[in-house]
Amino acid sequence: MKKIRIIIYVIFFGVILLNLSGCQNNIENDEPYKVTFVDYEGNVLKEINCDGVGECDITPPQSPEDIGQRYFTRWSVFESDFDEINKDTVIKPIYTLDNRLVTIFGRSIYFYSFFIMTGIFVALGLGLRETKRTGVKKDDLIDGFLWIVPISIIGARLWYVIFELDQFVGGGFFPSLLRMIGFSSGTLDFSTFGLSGLAIHGAFVTALICTYFYTRKRKIDIYKVFDIIAVGFIIAQAFGRWGNFFNQEAHGGIVGGAVNGTMNLSVDQQFNYLRYTLHIPEFIVNNMYIQEGLHSYAVEPFTGYYHPTFFYESTLNILGFVVMLVLRRYKKIHFGELLAFYLVWYGGVRIFIETMRTDPLVFEIFGMTLKSAIVTSTLMILAGIGLSVYIRIRRKGMDYSTVDGSWF
Numbered sequence: 001m002k003k004i005r006i007i008i009y010v011i012f013f014g015v016i017l018l019n020l021s022g023c024q025n026n027i028e029n030d031e032p033y034k035v036t037f038v039d040y041e042g043n044v045l046k047e048i049n050c051d052g053v054g055e056c057d058i059t060p061p062q063s064p065e066d067i068g069q070r071y072f073t074r075w076s077v078f079e080s081d082f083d084e085i086n087k088d089t090v091i092k093p094i095y096t097l098d099n100r101l102v103t104i105f106g107r108s109i110y111f112y113s114f115f116i117m118t119g120i121f122v123a124l125g126l127g128l129r130e131t132k133r134t135g136v137k138k139d140d141l142i143d144g145f146l147w148i149v150p151i152s153i154i155g156a157r158l159w160y161v162i163f164e165l166d167q168f169v170g171g172g173f174f175p176s177l178l179r180m181i182g183f184s185s186g187t188l189d190f191s192t193f194g195l196s197g198l199a200i201h202g203a204f205v206t207a208l209i210c211t212y213f214y215t216r217k218r219k220i221d222i223y224k225v226f227d228i229i230a231v232g233f234i235i236a237q238a239f240g241r242w243g244n245f246f247n248q249e250a251h252g253g254i255v256g257g258a259v260n261g262t263m264n265l266s267v268d269q270q271f272n273y274l275r276y277t278l279h280i281p282e283f284i285v286n287n288m289y290i291q292e293g294l295h296s297y298a299v300e301p302f303t304g305y306y307h308p309t310f311f312y313e314s315t316l317n318i319l320g321f322v323v324m325l326v327l328r329r330y331k332k333i334h335f336g337e338l339l340a341f342y343l344v345w346y347g348g349v350r351i352f353i354e355t356m357r358t359d360p361l362v363f364e365i366f367g368m369t370l371k372s373a374i375v376t377s378t379l380m381i382l383a384g385i386g387l388s389v390y391i392r393i394r395r396k397g398m399d400y401s402t403v404d405g406s407w408f
Contacts, residue, residue, distance in 0.1 A: 033087045037075070039064050040093055050085075058082040060091070070095040073289040078268040097287045099246040112243035116198075119239030120149060123232025130231075134224040134335075141228070144218075148210040152203040157181075159202020163361035163372050167197075199361065200237060201376045207233070223336030223395070230342035231324050237346070238317035241310040248290050252307025252356035263302055270305035284308055299359045306358075313353045320345040331401035334391045343384025347377040 030052045037046040037060055045064070050056035060079065063072050076092045077085070100108040124145055131138050161168055161180050168179040175186030182193050207229060215222040244250040255273055256265030265273065267289075274285045285305065292303040300306070324341060327333050354360055354373045361372040391398075 031087075033085075033089070035085060035088075036090045037061050038090060038092055040067060040095065052086065055083070056085070058085065064093050067095060068098055069100065070098050071291065073286060074267070074271075078271070080266070080268050094286050094289075096248065096289065097246055097283070099248075110243070111246035115243040115246075116236075116240045119236030122239060123236045126235065127228045127232050130228055134221075134228070136220060136224055136228070140218050140220060141225075144211070144214050144225075148207055148214065151210055152207040153198070155206025156198040156200060156203035159199040159205075160197040160361065163199070163363060164197060199372075200240070201373065204233060221335065223334075223339075223391070223398070226336050227328075227338035230339040231321065231328075234317050234324065234342055234346060235321045238314045238321065241314040241317070244310040245284070245287060245308065248287065248294060250310055250357065250359065251288065251290070252309040253358050254302050255305045255307060258302065261301075263304060267304050274305055274308070280308065280311065284311055295359065307356055309353050309356050312356075313349060316349045316352075317346070320349070328400065332399055334395055334399045336391045336395070337388055340384045340388035340391065343380040343387065347380035347384065350374075350377040350380075 032052050033050050035048040035050065035056070035058050036044060039045055046061040048056065048058055050058075060075055066072060073094050073096060076094055077089065099111055101111050101114050102109050124142075127141055127145070128138055130136075131141055157180075169176045171186055178188065179186050182196075183189060184193075184196065208226075211225055211229060212222060214220075215225055241250070254263055255270035256263060258264060263270075271285060271289075274280045274288065275282055285308075288305050288308050290300050290303070290306050292300055294300050320342070323345070324338050327338060327341060351374050354371050354377070357373075360374075362369050363372055364370070
């Protein structure tokens with residue numbers, strides 16, 4: 001009993017101490033303080049001196065100018081929180097991120113292309129590391145990489161063009177063709193060249209078709225190559241989605257949703273939900289502040305914070321990549337089953353993401369409007385299940401126990 005009383009006393013006094021410390025935090029500061037608004041470079045825009053006794057009228061200066069392709073989103077303290085300021089405070093402007101990595105002689109290299117290429121070469125590096133454990137020759141892998149990857153990029157472009165044909169057709173055959181291959185002006189103006197629309201499903205399907213013919217020609221076990229492709233694809237996609245982040249595209253709907261053309265949450269509530277409820281890093285949240293109609297009013301009907309679906313998908317892809325590495329160490333996994341896992345995993349991930357996307361590729365059939373990615377992902381899941389069953393029945397004994405090593 002004595003021990004129980006001691007425990008009760010400790011808990012009782014602990015609660016009292018916590019309550020006292022909470023009261024201490026509520027004591028208001030009655031000392032004078034200054035609120036300073038600065039620009040991006042730290043230059044003072046406005047100073048407000050407060051006596052600390054009565055209410056202080058804190059009004060921000062005119063919004064600072066945009067910096068290149070970065071636009072002003074908000075001040076580092078939301079206006080709704082100005083009344084809570086009771087000490088010297090410096091308030092800075094928050095901008096979106098520049099989507100350009102570097103500009104050389106007036107020509108910009110964008111993060112979009114940088115992350116896509118980074119993902120591709122990371123996939124190649126992983127594939128080369130795996131060749132000695134599967135019996136696939138490095139030269140064969142590199143040769144296949146050099147011609148399959150460019151064709152797959154073309155496949156990704158064509159897939160996008162097919163479902164967004166209205167964007168490219170107009171003004172005659174050659175202007176339409178030029179827009180399809182990347183000349184947005186419809187003329188041979190290289191300053192307007194760029195593949196601003198790619199669809200990963202098109203790249204994946206094209207890669208599998210090319211791999212089929214390549215492995216037959218080189219007399220390589222296609223299932224071993226399929227596994228190399230699957231692991232490479234999922235990590236490459238995890239990198240590639242960050243290019244969408246810098247372009248502020250492929251995002252979800254407005255945080256909190258909207259009813260009858262009105263957002264359900266205020267802008268600061270949207271920020272707090274992403275930052276403190278979902279615990280998404282602040283630099284990501286800041287760049288998810290998107291101006292109304294940036295791409296189109298159907299995609300961005302409001303100015304506010306949008307769901308970073310790129311981040312959700314990239315995170316889930318990395319998780320799937322880790323699972324595949326673990327499966328690779330399990331000797332009972334058959335060659336080709338990593339591809340089967342990829343088909344099921346990424347199919348499920350993409351269906352989940354597409355339910356939030358505001359800019360899906362769609363098509364109509366039998367009077368119904370369907371999302372291309374959801375239909376394709378559903379077929380991927382079915383194909384993955386079917387492939388795994390086929391491998392288990394028809395390729396008994398062709399598993400990773402026949403080779404040594406792992407991805408690590």
